[in-house]
Amino acid sequence: MSYFSTILGGPLPTLGILSITQAVNIYAGEQLLGAVEKVETQRAWGAERVTDLPSLAGDIPSHKVATSxxxxxxxxxxxxxxxxxxxxxxxxxxxxxxPPRLCLGTINVVILVSLNSTVGRTMGKLGRAPAIISVITILGSMGICLVSAYLTPASNDEPPAKTYGYSVPAAISGIAFAVGSQKLLLNVRAELEDVSSSSKVLRYGLVIMFALYGLVICLTPPSPPSFLLDILDAGSISSCLASTCLFIHVAISFSINSQALVRRLVENHNIGWFLCTSLISITILIITLLVPSFASLTSLIGALTSIPLTLTLPIIFGVASAKRTGWHYRLDVSLIVLCVILTVITTLASCWKIIDEWGNVT
Structure with a gap:
């Protein structure tokens, strides 16, 4: 977020974009909750709650392909x-x-195979321990970076980020990736005893998120790095500790998400677990080889998937379930059109950024 703030011209413009994004995010979340409630009332008594967008789209066939x-x-x-x-x-x-780049590529293959074939399938049997460890390690990594930044400033500060024609749309899509919340919203709702409080949880959660991101933006130094660990001196003890903590956190997150993806593909397409895991590993490795930087990949994710999943599809679900008319319907259609246009522009900008970075590398 700090890196994107410098591209957008500082705290004030970034806070403005973040405010608009969160306002639409709340509106889209309300639409999504309305669609979920209507779908669940039409199901048999005692049926499981909707926990993700594809399961919701399964009850609205016209949206199933795009959502999945x-x-x-x-x-x-x-x-x-x-x-x-x-x-x-x-x-x-x-x-x-x-280490040479080829060596790291080999290590990545080992990481992928080990995580997917061992941890991924048994993650659900470990209870809450992985989640607790994940939270502790990410807080530890952030704490180390924060203390080191103030006590021993790194000597490898990056120069100010250059701004090109694609930089602003790519930064906006990066923000969309950071504030995407609808997938988490449905998971949280499924855990609530009283689902009628979902709207309050949505509003309070996004307000807290806005406050935290606003604090980060306001405390942003003039030239922040695009990757968290770059603020530390490479090879230092603090860098090794923070890297270890972050690696553990991301490895747990990787295992949880890969388990979810493999389960979906196995159930929907009748692909064997090992074959599915191998295909996913190869695809992910290709993605990391094609995208040269973390900031570029987050921008691409935000543009190509976060905007549709967080803003566009929830509003579409709301329109399909509520059957509104008048100014409310026109507002929904206008927001859908704007989100589609934003998706196209930011996706092109993110791809252009990746191509330009490869040009600089070669």
């Missing part, structure tokens, strides 16, 4: 971002050895 495609592509790309993060952690840990 967006959902699965999002999981693929997010897993790629996790792998890219783990690779950067390894770069920090192995910095004194100066």
């Amino acid at each position: 495609l967006s959902f699965d592509v999002n999981l693929f790309l997010v897993l790629g971002a996790y792998l890219l993060t783990m690779e950067n952690c390894l770069l920090q840990l192995l910095y004194p050895l100066q």
Whole structure:
């Protein structure tokens, strides 16, 4: 978020974009909750609650393909971002050895196979322990980076980010990736004893998210790095500790998300677990090889999947279930059109950014 703030011109413009995004996010979330409630009332008594967008789209056939495609592509790309993060952690840990890129690629393959074939299938049997460890390690990594930034500023500060024609749309899509909440909203709703409080949870959660991101934006230094660990001196003890904590956090997140993706593909397409795991691993590895930087990948995820999943599809579900007319219907249609246009523009900008980065590399 700090890196995107510098591209957008500082705290004030970024807070403005974040405010608009969160306002539409709340509106889309309310639409989604309305659609979920209507679908659940039409189901048999005692049926399971809706926990994700594809299960909701299953009751609205015309939206099933688009929703499932967006959902699965999002999981693929997010897993790629996790792998890219783990690779950067390894770069920090192995910095004194100066490992070649090919060596890291081999290590990535080992990580993918081990995580998917062992942890991924048994993650549900471990209870809440992985989630607790994940929270502790990410807080530890962030704490180390925060303390090190103030006590021993890194000597490898990045120059100010250059702004190109595609930079602003790509930064906006990066923000969309950061504030995407509808997938989590349905998971949280499924755990609530009183589902009527879902709207309050949505509003309070997004307000707290806005406050935290606003604090981060206001405290942003002039030239923040695009990756968290880059604020630390490579090879230092603090860098190794933070890299280890972040690696553990991302490995757990990777296992949980890969388990969800594999289960969906196995159930929907009758593909064997091992074959499905192997195909996912190869695809994710290709994604990390094609996208040169973490910031570019998050921008692509935000543009291609986060905007549709967080804003566009929830409003479409609301329109399909509520059958509104008049100004409310025109507002919904206008927001859908704007979200589609934003998706196209930011996706093109993110792809352009990736191509330009490859041009600079070569």
